[in-house]
Amino acid sequence: MIRIRVGEAQLRALVTAHDRRWLDKARLRTAEYRRQGRYVEGSEFWGDIKQVYIELQHEKCAYCESRLAGHALASKVHEVEHFRPKSRVSAWPPATGKGAVGFLPPCAVGRASTRGYYLLAYHPLNYVIACTRCNSTLKADFFPVRGKRSTRASTPRSARAEDPLLVYPLGTLDTDPARILRFDGVLAVPRRTRGGDHERARVTIEFFQLNHQDLTSRRARLLGALWLSLRAVQLPGLPDDLRQLQQQSIAYAQSDRAEFAACARDFVALHGADRERADALGSLALQLAAG
Structure with a gap:
């Protein structure tokens, strides 16, 4: 996992250059969700700016860094991943049994939520491009946090007090992944031996199965x-x-x-x-x- 270098103003400019109406449509859709107090299924259009993230990420998965199939097959192999789930947040999967990830986190991971981060469904800094394995199979609608969950947050920045355990690699909202993760040969390992960064690294490595x-x-x-x-x-x-x-x-x-x-x-x-x-x-x- 590496930092994807882009500032918020630059990202919004890239989105507008790709689709000049997208940000306006996103504001209107978010206003509707605010009125409803929840995410509502409809005609979704986050995929309309998929190419912006494909190019920013050099056609790689944001989490495992696997190179995907490129522009020609973008609609098939690149998935727009909501970092904070839009409609609900599931409880952390069990260590054993159905849906198990085989890992018990070393800290609190937050409660499940039927609401999800509905006001962030169309925020450009809540997206990355991910492979099907990291997005649909592993990430799904999980989002572990050490602090109190802020599902009513209207921007990712205002939700940072949640103290998320997974690392958001796009832009500068979160720490540089290299600050908490390193590689010992082919194996991803925590850079620190204890503390909050160690916990984040362990959860990120185990959750995304980076040593598969x-x-x-x-x-x-x-x-x-x-x-x-x-x-x-x-x-x-x-x-x-x-x-x-x-x-x-x-x-x-x-x-x-x-x-x-x-x-x-x-x-x-x-x-x-x-x-x-x-x-x-x-x-x-x-x-x-x-x-």
């Missing part, structure tokens, strides 16, 4: 190739053009547009700080990728 075998095996392929590139640029006598290609490959792997950029950034940082540990993890990644 599918993700770790794909990260292994990335780190194996990245490790070979890091070793190659240090070879004496390597032709300048080949050295430059390897350096470009390393730089791209850490860029916002690259799949699993957070994992790559942490591995490159480790390679500079602890070569022995990086070599061990890079070798292991190659073995995992081959196996």
